[in-house]
Amino acid sequence: MMTDTRAMASWTGHRVLVTGGAGFIGSALVEELLRQGNEVTVLDNFSTGRLENLLPFGGDRRLRLLVGDIRDRQACLRAMEGAELVFHEAALGSVPRSVREPSESVAVNVCGFVNVLQSAVELGVGRVVYASSSSVYGDHPGLPKVEPETGRARSPYAITKVADEMFAANFHELYGLDTVGLRYFNVFGRRQDERSAYAAVIPQFVSRLLRHERPVIHGDGSHSRDFTHVDNVVQANLLAATVTAPEALNEAYNVACGGRTTLNELFEELREALSAHDPAVRGIVPEHDGERPGDVAHSQASIEKARRLLGYEPVRGFAEGIRETVGWYVAHASDAATSAGQAD
Ligand SMILES: NC(=O)c1ccc[n+]([C@@H]2O[C@H](COP(=O)([O-])OP(=O)(O)OC[C@H]3O[C@@H](n4cnc5c(N)ncnc54)[C@H](O)[C@@H]3O)[C@@H](O)[C@H]2O)c1
Secondary structure, three states: OOOOOOOOOOOOOOEEEEEOOOOHHHHHHHHHHHHOOOEEEEEEOOOOOOHHHOHHHOOOOOEEEEEOOOOOHHHHHHHHOOOOEEEEOOOOOOHHHHHHOHHHHHHHHHHHHHHHHHHHHHHOOOEEEEEEEHHHHOOOOOOOEOOOOOOOOOOHHHHHHHHHHHHHHHHHHHHOOEEEEEEEOOEEOOOOOOOOOOOOHHHHHHHHHHOOOOOEEEOOOOOEEOOEEHHHHHHHHHHHHHOOOHHHOOEEEEEOOOOOEEHHHHHHHHHHHHHOOOHHHHHOOOEEEOOOOOOOOEOOEOOHHHHHHHOOOOOOOHHHHHHHHHHHHHHHHHHHHHHHHHHO
């Protein structure tokens, strides 16, 4: 749920498709699009997404759910019928997953994306706003990351996102399709999956702390990331949907807060926020393990381009976002415990 501290861009009365709408980011976007009075179709195969992510707004008659795969062209065409715009969030995330199963990541993230683009051209959909990733910066040493300066991609996942940006540009050149690419930096917030073997670092740390287990930090904890709350990502998507200046279209943008937090600092922030709910968490210290292949050491975005061309400003800062997210996991864990108790 948004707090009204900073305003979300408004966009209402449209018909859109959200691929991957049952996932973490997709469901946050669906929630806000419905709240603002849009008609939303979700195309998702539930490979990593969950029906329960859509349940809070499942009763909304403007929401249509199609269970299908973006690798299936017919499913893309069916889902896109009548849509003015596509928000493309469906992908297999996680660098380690792509290191273990590169061909599947390529099939979904690249071939699936090309299906989405091709279907959009065929049906005359006006615009595709798609999820790219900070991983496209690869081994480029510069900090903060600025959009034109990318290095060598360091994982199959990163290569899929580089390929997606190339296909988006190519579809504009060949077929005149307008796209906007959003390079998300480590996103966190409500409904981010904590149960998957490939869970992102914040849900991993939180779920271990809630079970009074020691979170595992890969490396010495000095690696840093530009952690950004999911509401900022929703904001960037809405702005990318509304922007009209030709120079702002067919570009890729960093979406982040523009700050940098080390894993050690993140751990402390989460432990502090959770201690307010459960004092036993205060004494837990992390375990350190080896570095993971494919990981980059530091990541921090320049958000100047998004500011200038999209009018983007983060709507929620890191500390506030962490408090909201921890509150959500605590409430979620106690709901789960209550329903497990009722089932006994
Ligand atoms: N979470 C982050 O920090 C982050 C950072 C950078 C980029 N991204 C990108 O943002 C997008 C959304 O990520 P997320 O964190 O919400 O992940 P997620 O796994 O929660 O959501 C992805 C959704 O796509 C669906 N999906 C996967 N394969 C599909 C297929 N073949 N057909 C149809 N649906 C399919 C999944 O079921 C899921 O609902 C992805 O493109 C991801 O690469 C995420």
